[in-house]
Amino acid sequence: MARKTGSHSDITGPRVRAAALQLFARDGFAAVSMRQIAAEVGVQAGALYLYTPDKQALLFDLLKAHMDDVLSHWAAEPKGTGPQAALEAFVRFHIRFSLTRAEAVFLSYMELRNLTPEHFAQIEALRRAYEDQLEAILEDGQAAGIFAVPDTKLATMAIIAMLTGVNTWYREGGRLSRDRVEQIYQDMVRRAVQA
Amino acid sequence: MARKTGSHSDITGPRVRAAALQLFARDGFAAVSMRQIAAEVGVQAGALYLYTPDKQALLFDLLKAHMDDVLSHWAAEPKGTGPQAALEAFVRFHIRFSLTRAEAVFLSYMELRNLTPEHFAQIEALRRAYEDQLEAILEDGQAAGIFAVPDTKLATMAIIAMLTGVNTWYREGGRLSRDRVEQIYQDMVRRAVQA
DNA sequence: CTTGGAATTGAACGCGCGTGCAGATACCAC
DNA sequence: GTGGTATCTGCACGCGCGTTCAATTCCAAG
Structure with a gap:
């Protein structure tokens, strides 16, 4: 898992962070779904959990x-x-x-x-x-x-x-x-x- | 219906407004459900639609x-x-x-x-x-x-x-x-x- | 070319959502 | 008491949610 290996140590994937930042800022945390973030990154929702626990x-x-x-x-x-x-x-x-x-x-x-x-x-x-x-x-x-x-x-x-x-x-x-x-x-x- | 008759004209019921204000302010609009507001008022969720279209x-x-x-x-x-x-x-x-x-x-x-x-x-x-x-x-x-x-x-x-x-x-x-x-x-x- | 772990999919889970509505209930004028 | 109307319940609908996980694909090292 990316979370436990790699050179990122415990840093969330940059692409995921960028997408989340943009969407959270525009629509609000509660109004943004993990599926929307995943779509922005170009990935399925489940894959986000390689980068963040929740x-x-x-x-x-x-x-x-x-x-x-x-x-x-x-x-x-x-x-x-x-x-x-x-x-x-x-x-x-x-x-x-x-x-x-x-x-x-x-x-x-x-x-x-x-x-x-x-x-x-x-x-x-x-x-x-x-x-x-x-x-x-x-x-x-x-x-x-x-x-x-x-x-x-x-x-x-x-x-x-x-x-x-x-x-x-x-x-x-x-x-x-x-x-x-x-x-x-x-x-x-x-x-x-x-x- | 309260919405079409009564002396309130088009003003949302005071109890509903008070509950909604308190909950929206505390938890955020998106995080508050109609059921929570209804519970605060002491009523079932459907009854809220007598006071507001949505x-x-x-x-x-x-x-x-x-x-x-x-x-x-x-x-x-x-x-x-x-x-x-x-x-x-x-x-x-x-x-x-x-x-x-x-x-x-x-x-x-x-x-x-x-x-x-x-x-x-x-x-x-x-x-x-x-x-x-x-x-x-x-x-x-x-x-x-x-x-x-x-x-x-x-x-x-x-x-x-x-x-x-x-x-x-x-x-x-x-x-x-x-x-x-x-x-x-x-x-x-x-x-x-x-x- | 094989192999093995990392990366990702895709389906599923239970849940709570906003809203609509038929029926029950409360209340007030007569 | 009776009738009518304002009020509310209880349930239902379809949907999308966060999260999990077995199965699959990817890819670099041997």
């Missing part, structure tokens, strides 16, 4: 991989010097990354309730770890007297919600370029937290 | 009623004088209303894809009408030189996303009171748009 684990794999992806890419992002630059880097990164991974981002906050409690807790922890990255920046700026934020946790949630919201309306080739959007959001965020 | 229309009724509710309550909200006061009123209203109607708000942006295109268009139009209320405030302030917003449409989406995000983390009896949350968000929003 449907729910397939969803978890997608969310887990996405969160790992977010965290590792943020870790590798240049952050400049000081809280101001770091905040700007975060805003730019979050918007850019969310737009290039729109389906995964969408899944990650729409389908959490379809995870088992154990899997949910894992994703939740990764999400919190990401939020903590932003909160640390705000705390630094607050300590340095650059930012005036009454509650860093609230400000963190507010900023992330605002940034993630870009996914709901931004369309490639629309009125505003991605660069322009990033710039405007940076201005708004900077003013919202500045001392 | 499952999808039940969802639409909930979303439509919510959007009407939002718009009529905002219309009745005192808005003070001038863009600054109006913006504060909007922020306060949106947070307060979203928190008291958490389930409906959640449904309204999670289950849009389960509507028929016609129903979707109706809800979308109401949503845009609501967004236009905020955008008009920003435009007024911009024209008056009170606000400095490069793009009122973008700012509208950013602010609404930020405010609606409160629903994802706020818990009654938590660290921050509702009044305090409203106050902090008002400060952030005001600073984000102020000239």
Whole structure:
């Protein structure tokens, strides 16, 4: 079995993952059948169980991989010097990354309730770890007297919600370029937290 | 039949609506069966069809009623004088209303894809009408030189996303009171748009 | 060319789904 | 009490679901 041998270790087959991601994002986890995913891959339904123990684990794999992806890419992002630059880097990164991974981002906050409690807790922890990255920046700026934020946790949630919201309306080739959007959001965020 | 006679006109039975709202919000539209809703009401599944033509229309009724509710309550909200006061009123209203109607708000942006295109268009139009209320405030302030917003449409989406995000983390009896949350968000929003 | 394990099929399982409908029941005007 | 109508039950229908598994096909190593 592919699951126990091969060089993929415990990674779900790429073609299966891609199909599942696309369909889950478009129609919702509960509305997509294993047969539909299989058809997209060009295989019979039973063959999917060579790559995942069950449907729910397939969803978890997608969310887990996405969160790992977010965290590792943020870790590798240049952050400049000081809280101001770091905040700007975060805003730019979050918007850019969310737009290039729109389906995964969408899944990650729409389908959490379809995870088992154990899997949910894992994703939740990764999400919190990401939020903590932003909160640390705000705390630094607050300590340095650059930012005036009454509650860093609230400000963190507010900023992330605002940034993630870009996914709901931004369309490639629309009125505003991605660069322009990033710039405007940076201005708004900077003013919202500045001392 | 209740649907064709009675004083309810075409309004779905209140008990059915309440049960559907609660279950759809908790488990998702696709994951809730008509039998579960019926059980919650204390009735057999077939009886639900006295109140709704089908499952999808039940969802639409909930979303439509919510959007009407939002718009009529905002219309009745005192808005003070001038863009600054109006913006504060909007922020306060949106947070307060979203928190008291958490389930409906959640449904309204999670289950849009389960509507028929016609129903979707109706809800979308109401949503845009609501967004236009905020955008008009920003435009007024911009024209008056009170606000400095490069793009009122973008700012509208950013602010609404930020405010609606409160629903994802706020818990009654938590660290921050509702009044305090409203106050902090008002400060952030005001600073984000102020000239 | 043989062989053996990996990959996949195809059929089957039990189940719950949304919905329809004939018949039973509850309720209210007379 | 009787009649009629609003309400609801109980069952049925066809269907697609997630998942399993024996049987088959594929393919590289010997």
